[in-house]
Amino acid sequence: MRDTPAVELTDVVLRYGAKAALDGIGLTVSPGTLTAVLGPNGAGKTTAVECCEGYRRPDSGSVRVLGLDPIADNAALRPRIGVMLQSGGVYPGARAVEMLRHTARLHRNPLPVEMLVERLGLGSAGRTAYRRLSGGQQQRLALAMAVVGRPELVFLDEPTAGMDPHARRATWDLVRELREDGVTVVLTTHLMDEAEQLADQVHIVDGGRVISSGTPRELTRGGAENTLRFTSRPGLDLGSLRKALPDGVVAAEPAPGAYRIEGEVDPQLLATVTSWCAQHGVLPDSLGVETRTLEDVFLELTGRELRP
Template sequence: MLQTGTPCLEIEGLVKDVGPIPSLDGRMKRVLAGVDLTARAGEITVLLGVNGAGKTTTLECAQGLQKRTDGVVRLLGQDPEKADAELRARVGIMLQEGGLPPSARPLALLRHVAGMYADPQPVDELAERLGIHEFASTTIRRLSGGQKQRVALAATLIGRPEVVFLDEPSAGLDPQSRELVVELIDELRREGLGIILTTHLLDDAERLADVVHILDRGRVITSGSVAEILEGREGAGTRLTLRTEPGLPLADAFAGRAGREAITVTEPSTGHYVIEGELTSADLAGIAQWLHAHGIMPQHLELGRANLQDVFLAIAAESAEESADSDLEPGRRGSRRSAA
């Protein structure tokens, strides 16, 4: 097992072209345009991005499942495109589409997979941990999407890998199963595994990630811990949200506030207000007094700071705006952003 903090995956200048594409007049399409990232043992590295950003292609190049056009990839110190059986035995891969044989039954499949390794995990113990015994007699084709995810995760872990790739591990899971998977991933980190995963569930990413890389149009546009990414975004201050009567002039509650330019009040949907900025306890007292003076009791009130989902949605919106501008001006090259 690698020492905690040791790089288990290093990617430098990864480029991937596909094609030729008819819509591009037969030219190649650049899916990855210079991805750089490092994942370390004992850490959870999360790749985020909208559909088509390049997350799955990055993982597949890192695993050696796709040949890269250019760049350097080192998986446990080796080129994954030239991986031998020894390297493959040290890596666990859970694909977005599990690739499970449809006629197999879960426990029989896991025992078959376990037989390929010199020191596999006990099948019954892992199956019990993931709740697989509940549907052990059902063929794979008849399992729900969440049940298939649990079997695929067990197959990924059965060989005691040192690094695991998890592509959407929580997809299709009910809340209880999702919690089991999240807890198991956290246990794997504590055991010293290097974990690289993608997910569209941003609260899972915020809860688990040691390092986040956000991809946009084939590039990593920001990297860091969740705290570093949030600190690096403008407007990531304190936020107060409340639901009550529509059309209220809540900005009046801050009319006498020194530095009131740092506070913004919006009503993004009917009766849903968002107050953002560097709020103080005096501001909270002020809004409470204003609501009391007008005889208003909010249906919902929540105080917090911007989270990873807020940052991700803002980056996605900026990317969409840049893409629209580029479509209007074909010669224009959009500027890149950095949030860290």
């Protein structure tokens, strides 16, 4: 059972008219992991997740979720998964806690509603009609509804969109805890920090395809090109530094007092720079090594910014 992937998309194509929303997407989610599907708006993230939830029928390719076909085996699959839509899903006149309690009643052994209300800070919104909740509160209610049935697999479509930093933190904590307790989590996001902070596995999606996959570390480690920056008094003699540096490493002072060293930054290079500083009586105010972010990775892969 543990060998069956929680989610397996193979060469999935789905067109809306002439436009291919999914253009041969393939990805696998192992049970018990937290997977982020990262990409810009319009990349096909939501469509891919909705294929897994049984909302969309692909034109070709195969979709298996918990070993089941999301459309043919929908009745067997639905009780086992938790779904958080990107928006809506609640009667406009329903109160937050009322709707959560109702969702709980549809499950055999739901989580205690009060616990979720408290964890997600919905207490103050409990008697408020859904349409009067803030965007962040609506998101938190949708998240609570997705997990209240103790699912083994949850799909969260942009779970922190519209949340303030405090609510985002609470959501991240809850998502991490889900994973620790053995729930498989698939979330879509266009936020790099969300993917980097939470995910075991990241699939970068663009144009309806996965363009790169790996752990956040694997994805950001690729390519040794890194940057070392330090600040100190302006006008240091970089000539002697350049002589000390290995071939292919470049030193520059792009702004007075701000120094940038680009190349293969490794511990040896750091030692070279600091010993040069010691020889020349230079005390850097700050010194840091910049590694690539998923944003850099995305930019390199597509030539475009991830943020809309």
